[in-house]
Amino acid sequence: MTDPLLETRALSKSFGALAAARDINFRLERGARHALIGPNGAGKTTFINLLTGVFLPTQGKVLLEGRDITTMQQSARVKLGIARTFQINRLFRGLSVLDNVYMAVAERLGAGAQMMKPAGMRNDVVEEAMRLLDVLKLSDYAGHRVSELPYGRQRLVELAIALGLEPQVLLLDEPAAGVPSTESHIILDAVAALPKQIGVLIIDHDMDLVFRFAERITVLVGGAIFAEGTPKEIGADQRVRDVYLGKAHHG
Amino acid sequence: MSAPAYDLGRHPAALALVNRHRLRVWEPLPWILALAFYFAFPNHLGFGTDLLVTILFALSLDLALGYAGIVTLGHAAFFGAGAYTVGMLAHHGIWNEPISGLLMGASVAALIGFASGLILLRTTGLTLLMLTLCTMALLEEAANMGEKYTGGFDGLPNLPIPPLFGLFEFNPLYPRVQYLYVLGVLFLCFIFVRTLVYSPFGRSLTGIRENVLRMHAVGAPVNWRLVTCYTISAAIAGIAGGLWAQANAYVNLSTLSLDRAATVLIILVLGGYGRLYGAFIGAVVYMALSHFLAQVYPTAWQLGLGLMLVLIALFARNGVIGLWDMLRNRLMAKGATMRATKSGPS
Ligand SMILES: Nc1ncnc2c1ncn2[C@@H]1O[C@H](COP(=O)(O)OP(=O)(O)OP(=O)(O)O)[C@@H](O)[C@H]1O
């Protein structure tokens, strides 16, 4: 059996007395379209932070294609192809949209350490950043300062930055949260158009989106995996309905 | 993936990025003014030399503080390291050729910047501020106690600095050579810093300042970039210190003092940090004002300076350059609306 793209074994994380991740055994396959759902505070974002190296786990392992990356630095994981978007925008707010994407593409192409050449003369970086903005229909805003954009557009910049890293594993933390429904299709289209071989893990509270997009769903409750299966199985699971789907209308 | 070339020319934002580093028409102006000063005020070249050294020192701080967001109150550590390196080598008869001496000063400062940066730059905010302060205090105390080598409290006077290129004599009373020499070094360092801040490396420093977490998440080796930047900044501060020692032909504890570190910080905030020319404007305004105020109100001039700083901190966070930008934007916006109302609805 070949190793899965990304795997965790008995992954746990405690913040003091609070167990935000408990004994999570999780697999993300190549080309997966996987969703992670769960009530507020279930530990979904914490799980992504563990995968990307923002936090080190209290216990357990993270493996990328069978390779142990549990204690690896964030930047090194990015170099291996793990990219993410943040639930709450983390952008270079004072810089232009183009500059934001430039930053990501420059790091991927190894331009970031270059000192003696003007940034604008790295045409490869600029071109690729512009192409990405075209795909996400952001090129009209390329020169705008990020802080001037409406929140929905800023979400797109988040996605553009992650895509600029050409990831193998893409972790999307509620990518469409706060995006007006008239624009959310741009994000979903972009996600749907990703190269087949990328493994995508998406967190979202929008059940329509989740059930349409995902081929597999993991339900997280209280930091532990509560259920996992195909959308059909999860949709039919009475326990899941009780703890989560039924409550989602209130959350 | 090799896609066809993207036509950057058809997009204004891309074009702006591609051309961002181009020289603007006014950029030769400071250098013309500096040369004009040389001819117009032959009796104030001592002041002028001091001003140029201060600009270089502020420029080095701008790289660390303004671009990378490294909050430091101890930058005089590197100024002093450069000054004492040049001073001690000359005083003890080991080495006194000016240009290579300057490079040695830069190297020592860079080494201290690198070593301390490896540890300090893991911290941020107040901790970082305190640690930079401590590093400087340590060096100052070392210079104070190592009397045999550093001259202790009195410093090292009458440094024997040979003529520049074996031709141009440094005359402490009539510092024409010093002025041009410092101007030349400042120019070279400025070209270097300017290149650096417009490079992808410089952009990544801005990225770290704007949002460290995001910078980690795009795979940038943040700590390494900061250490590199801090080391370069230290080297340039060391050059400034070395110039100071050579131009004055002495070195003393003031080069390592909190007073110097705080003054350069004030100058940078006054001029506008992270703007490249903030160092120039800040140094000119600060030194001209303190010069002027000290003559008019010999007893209370620092009060006036302090008052102005409070005003800047309250109303012009981005310094004089920021103020100028704001005014220009206002005027341009006004012009645009006037043009729009004139041409009427289209
Ligand atoms: N850095 C931290 N320090 C302490 N506690 C934390 C930290 N990060 C998260 N937590 C706690 O861990 C628990 C899980 O939080 P997390 O953000 O992972 O939930 P989530 O499933 O993403 O929720 P939401 O749907 O609201 O985004 C919460 O109780 C939260 O308060």
Ligand SMILES: [Mg+2]
């Ligand atoms: Mg979350």
